[in-house]
Amino acid sequence: MRSKFGDYEELVVVNTKTQTIATSASQVSALSFPPDWQTRAKADTPIMGQAYQDPTLRKMVMLIAVPIRAQDGRFLGLLAVKLNFHTVEKILDRSTLAATGASYLIAPDGAVIAKSNRTSSEGITLKHLSRLFDTARRPETDSALLEYPDGQGKPVIGVLRTLAQLDWGVVAQIGKEEVYAQTVQIRSLTAAIGLGLLLAIGLAAYVLGLTIVRPLNRLADGAAKVAEGDLGVKLPVIGRGEVGYLTEAFNEMVERLRQSQDQLATINRMLSDRNQELQTVSITDSLTGLYNRKHFMDVLASEVARATRCRHQFSVAMIDADHFKEYNDTLGHQAGDALLKGIGAILRESLRSMDYASRYGGDEFIVLLPEASSDEAVEVAERIRKRASTARLGGETDLAAVTVSIGVATFPEHGKTPEAIIAGADGALYHAKRNGRNRVVIAGADRQPDLGLAS
Numbered sequence: 001m002r003s004k005f006g007d008y009e010e011l012v013v014v015n016t017k018t019q020t021i022a023t024s025a026s027q028v029s030a031l032s033f034p035p036d037w038q039t040r041a042k043a044d045t046p047i048m049g050q051a052y053q054d055p056t057l058r059k060m061v062m063l064i065a066v067p068i069r070a071q072d073g074r075f076l077g078l079l080a081v082k083l084n085f086h087t088v089e090k091i092l093d094r095s096t097l098a099a100t101g102a103s104y105l106i107a108p109d110g111a112v113i114a115k116s117n118r119t120s121s122e123g124i125t126l127k128h129l130s131r132l133f134d135t136a137r138r139p140e141t142d143s144a145l146l147e148y149p150d151g152q153g154k155p156v157i158g159v160l161r162t163l164a165q166l167d168w169g170v171v172a173q174i175g176k177e178e179v180y181a182q183t184v185q186i187r188s189l190t191a192a193i194g195l196g197l198l199l200a201i202g203l204a205a206y207v208l209g210l211t212i213v214r215p216l217n218r219l220a221d222g223a224a225k226v227a228e229g230d231l232g233v234k235l236p237v238i239g240r241g242e243v244g245y246l247t248e249a250f251n252e253m254v255e256r257l258r259q260s261q262d263q264l265a266t267i268n269r270m271l272s273d274r275n276q277e278l279q280t281v282s283i284t285d286s287l288t289g290l291y292n293r294k295h296f297m298d299v300l301a302s303e304v305a306r307a308t309r310c311r312h313q314f315s316v317a318m319i320d321a322d323h324f325k326e327y328n329d330t331l332g333h334q335a336g337d338a339l340l341k342g343i344g345a346i347l348r349e350s351l352r353s354m355d356y357a358s359r360y361g362g363d364e365f366i367v368l369l370p371e372a373s374s375d376e377a378v379e380v381a382e383r384i385r386k387r388a389s390t391a392r393l394g395g396e397t398d399l400a401a402v403t404v405s406i407g408v409a410t411f412p413e414h415g416k417t418p419e420a421i422i423a424g425a426d427g428a429l430y431h432a433k434r435n436g437r438n439r440v441v442i443a444g445a446d447r448q449p450d451l452g453l454a455s
Contacts, residue, residue: 007274009054009061009082013068016077029056031080032063041067041075046275051085051113051168060085060113064275066282069294079282083271085114091263092116100156100175103260108167145227147176159226161257163264170260172253179249186242215243219250231258285359287337288344296358300368300418307411315377317367318407318425319343319384322437324363327402336363339402346391350384366425374410374442381406381440389438403438405429414443 011024012031020028032052034040040047049063065080085105092103093116105114150156150173158173193201215238222233233254237247283295291299300316307314321327321343328336340363347357347365356368367384369377388404407428409415414424424443432441 007083007087009057009084012080014078029054051107066278071293071297088114100178102173104171106169106171145223172257226254288341288359290344291358293360299356304418312371313373313411315369315372315408315410316421316425317377317381318429319365320405320429321363322403322405346387377408378440381408385440405432405437406440407432409443
């Protein structure tokens with residue numbers, strides 16, 4: 001997984017006390033779960049922790065976990081993955097503003113989660129970030145604009161945009177001196193000339209009123225819109241003076257924020273996709289590609305509840321490879337694994353899209369057939385048995401004619417609980433094994449016809 005996904009730092013299995021049971025790393029590192037992780041785990045919902053500084057990895061990471069349950073539904077622990085922020089840092093590095101610009105991804109407490117590569121985390125101040133977050137959390141906006149001193153005491157202008165999904169914020173800041181450098185120079189020059197040319201000042205004041213005040217008002221209105229969350233603002237650049245430079249810098253800043261917003265939205269979608277991948281891994285048998293036993297039991301319990309409510313029937317078929325231990329001992333475990341994969345492929349080819357096939361354990365498989373009667377289930381089981389006996393799953397060997405035995409049980413005829421239905425199918429499978437194998441048997445002492453051949 002780490003070689004395939006560079007954003008994964010570590011895969012960890014922990015128990016119910018958050019003690020590490022297994023890890024992909026060379027040494028156990030610190031884990032940071034949210035306070036309500038047990039509630040989420042019991043509800044079978046993914047657990048997404050806050051970003052934190054991992055003392056072992058010496059970098060910011062984020063923990064995402066899914067619960068692990070036993071066959072009977074008991075909560076055993078968590079499968080967790082540590083995500084790094086390398087991709088986010090690359091995005092922030094590409095979006096650095098001007099010579100004194102800096103970009104940060106921060107948590108509500110002011111902790112720096114990620115930053116542009118040439119940016120120091122000392123350049124951002126906690127108390128001012130709190131003010132930015134307070135402003136951005138108002139109902140009418142999700143961003144804030146503020147002037148404040150950085151970690152070295154130099155005045156900067158910062159814009160914060162919140163990420164509602166993660167309660168984080170993206171800060172883009174630029175040195176105030178750089179923004180207003182040309183304005184300060186021209187004001188000083190105007191004051192010097194004004195000492196000798198009083199009349200020219202009057203005319204200059206009128207001209208400045210037309211060429212500077214109005215553009216500055218447009219800047220102020222544009223900044224207010226950005227603070228309200230409108231990143232579609234684009235101001236016209238009039239002239240090449242300080243106001244024109246400031247307008248260009250403002251437009252560039254808004255454009256960068258818009259790009260960062262799109263990129264962070266992409267990151268959120270990617271995190272959601274990775275979480276879905278982890279969910280798929282947690283319910284799938286890695287060898288055959290079928291569902292695993294835990295997921296099948298969850299689906300069976302839901303089907304029992306639905307069938308009880310709607311008063312319809314369904315069937316379960318328990319499937320076992322005949323003489324599998326002899327086959328495995330003779331040809332080796334790799335051949336045995338290939339045989340199990342072949343049986344899994346036959347199940348997928350033989351079932352409807354609404355049916356569920358699962359590896360129950362070892363060489364046993366189990367199939368759920370919603371709304372199928374006993375006769376319909378036997379027909380499906382016979383189709384599976386015949387395909388297995390003619391597919392030569394064992395290859396060109398003396399043991400090539402691999403067969404399967406199948407036991408069938410139907411709700412509510414053979415049981416009204418998941419355990420009772422499985423027990424019925426298992427008993428029928430045992431009867432098939434005991435009476436020659438390579439056959440299908442229906443559960444129930446009064447209904448065990450010989451539907452297969454003992455070849």
